[in-house]
Amino acid sequence: MSRRLKWGVLGTASITRRRFMPAMLKSRNAEVVALGSRDIDRARAFAGEFGIPRAYGSYEDVLKDPEVEAVYIPLPNHMHAEWTMRAADAGKHVLCEKPMAVDGQEAFQVASHCRERGVTLMEGFMYRLNPRTQKVKEVVVSGMIGEIRTAIVQFGFTINREGNTRLIPGKGAGSLMDVGCYCINFSRYIFGEEPAWALASRRVDPDIGCDMSTSAILGFSGDRTALISCSFETYFRSEIEIVGTQGILRAARFFTPPEQGKIGFTVTTDNDQVHEFEFDAVNQFLLEIEHFSECVLEGKPVILDPLVDAVGNGRVIDAVRKSWDTSCRADVAPV
Known part of the structure; x- marks a missing residue:
């Protein structure tokens, strides 16, 4: 059996239990050997549930573990930058949940710090590893729908407010940071460039102090636009629509598709001819884990360069906030 990259996990976040660890247990080239929580009993229970050999009562102890080569950071958003840089200082490679930082300046600081320390860093936009996402890009680049004029990108759901870390007051809170960052990331990806400007509005819950819904227009070259909408207070939606001069591409359940059955997208071209693209569903977290582990083990660059992708996303978020x-x-x- 080929060598497995040895991972540590900081915290016992819901996404770790629901998505990351089930995927990790299926991985061919990765394994978790340590987990840390500020509550040692919680760490031990979580480690026991997933067969993790060592449980620690602090995040620092995971970083001190000599067997740990890489860490996964699913902590609250405002803690991502600090612990990513501390992990880099300990010589650990880092897969950090999105958003990697709370703004563009912090993203640049984190990405630069990791590069200086010689560790691999990637922001956790798992949907980018999905073959469907890559085929969407391929179809758009092929010219099948002509020149892109507008992309409409939506991601929203009704959040459970009780004790939710995504609602902790501060720059890491709100729908823009949690799901709007996906909309921004995809818009930049599909246009293949950075937007020049943003015009945005939001609805703030006065009891929480963060945006519960945000809508924005992002302006790209050639007077092209992305219309993004994200929310914590709507019926679930996770959809893209790319409108070109010769056709329209549509996909539902785009960022969080099912892991079983079939997924796909459609392209409607001249004379309302509909072209269907179908794929076997995949585990996006498994693809992300194996991609990151392979890059570290083989010394290859990751698919998302943090000095471009994370910094670019952060600077668009800055512009949305200013608007x-x-x-x-x-x-x-500019990036």
Whole structure:
């Protein structure tokens, strides 16, 4: 059997139990050997549930573990930057849940720090590893729908408010940071460039102090636009629609598709001819884990360069926030 990359996990977040660990247990090239929580009893229970050899009562102890080569960071958003840099200082490679940082400046600081320390860093946009996502890009680049004029990107759901870390007041909270970052990431990916400006509005819950819903227009070259919508207070939606001069591409359940059965997308072209693209469903977290592990083990670059992707996303988020505050169009700082 080929060598497996040895991982540590910081925290016992819901996404770790629901998505990351079930995927990790299926991985051909990775295994978790340590987990840390500020509550040692919680760490031991979680480790026992998934057969993790060592449980620690702090995140620091995971970073001190000499067997740990890489860490997964699913902590609350405002803690991502600190612990990513601390992991890099300990010589650990890092897969950090999105968003990697709370703004563009912090993203640049984190990405630069990891590069200086010589460790691999990737932001956890697992949908980018899905063959469907890559085929969408291929179809758009092929010119099948002509030149893109508009992309409509939506991601929303009704959040459970009780004790939810995504609602902790501060720059890491809110729908923009949790699901809007996906909409921004995909818009930048499908246009193949950074937007020049953003114009945005939001609905703030006065009892929480963060955006529960955000809508924004992102302006790309050639007067092309992405219309993004994200929310914590709507019926579930996770959809893309790419409108070109010669056709329209549509996909549902795009960012969080089912892991069983079939998934796909459609392209409608001249004379309402519908082309269907179908794929076997995949475990996006498994693809992400195996991609990251392979890159570390073989010394290859990851699919998402943090100095481009994470910093670019952060700077668009900065512009959206500025537009919130000014009710005007805000320029996006160059990457």
